[in-house]
Amino acid sequence: MSENKPTVGVIGGGAWGTALAQMLASDGRDVLLWAFEPAVVKAINTQHSNSAYLSGTTLDPAIRATGDLGALADCALLLVVTPAQHMRRVLKQLPHGTTDLVLCCKGIEEATGDLMVDAARAAAPGRPLAVLSGPTFAHEVAAGQPTAVTLACEDHVQWDRIAPQIARPAFRPYFTTDITGAEIGGAVKNVLAIACGVVEGLGLGQNARAALIARGFAEMTRFGLACGAQAETLSGLSGLGDLVLTCSSVSSRNFSLGKALGEGRKAADVLADRTTVAEGAFTAPVLQRVARTRGVAMPIVDTVCALLAGEVAAAEAVAALLARPLTAE
């Protein structure tokens, strides 16, 4: 056990929770990771691996796993890395405490339309909340490759508590107090990445993908501003930065879902074949609902919703987008 550095807890043993644990352990600190599946707990503790969600990485022995959320009670900081739709239920099982929760999941809660921060506030009252989001493929972070993120905090006091525990030579957080903006960027980019994957699956070329990224960013910005986000956050790491990453690579589960749709597969079939999460598939319908309530036009998001629901074929969906009335940029 490390003598000087407090143990950090990670809630969620998927690719991202495991990669964050590996990154956190890289300065010799102990990390306690809660995983949902007993087999993942066992594999981390006995084989120092998580082949179910992050294959090919030998985990630092300073990472221990548990299936008991109560075991995290003494951790100095807790990173929350469950899928968005499971977060509220998991946090309700966490013992009461005043340790900071750093929310690392990207999505909007389907049942309520809540951002993660609102769901977490209700599920774990009394805990200070921060949001970590940005262009972060898990396998690259686990391999120690340079990565920068937005760490949205309530204030400088919270930042001073959390940032030193998270920053590493190759993992660089940037400060903002715009928690809403950091959340919205991460949630909306997943839906837009599905659209970019469709373009790839249909073989429509690089011009079309760049157009979708730019017009998608316009949708993200309209929605974010309507929800009180700051433009600087939306054009930063957690917004535009993550949008560019996720819209450019089949390493993205959202992009690869879209690619499969473009190739003619049904969303339900693609998702049934996976154990990993494509958050955009869950966020898209609730994002559409909230955007309509707020009077925000999001035609690309609408198109993704129609595709996911199987209401339209990919080629028709693209044709309909291109046939919209000409307008100002």
Ligand SMILES: NC(=O)c1ccc[n+]([C@@H]2O[C@H](COP(=O)([O-])OP(=O)(O)OC[C@H]3O[C@@H](n4cnc5c(N)ncnc54)[C@H](O)[C@@H]3O)[C@@H](O)[C@H]2O)c1
């Ligand atoms: N993978 C990445 O590169 C990455 C990067 C940044 C953010 N994120 C975000 O992190 C969050 C977690 O994604 P991930 O990639 O680590 O997951 P993953 O796709 O690798 O794994 C799925 C996770 O879901 C969990 N799970 C399944 N059923 C559950 C249940 N009933 N209750 C609680 N947990 C359950 C599994 O234990 C596993 O941890 C998502 O919101 C994702 O958008 C992922």
Ligand SMILES: O=P(O)(O)OC[C@H](O)CO
């Ligand atoms: O694989 P995706 O599409 O969930 O993207 C992972 C991360 O959010 C990229 O920042």
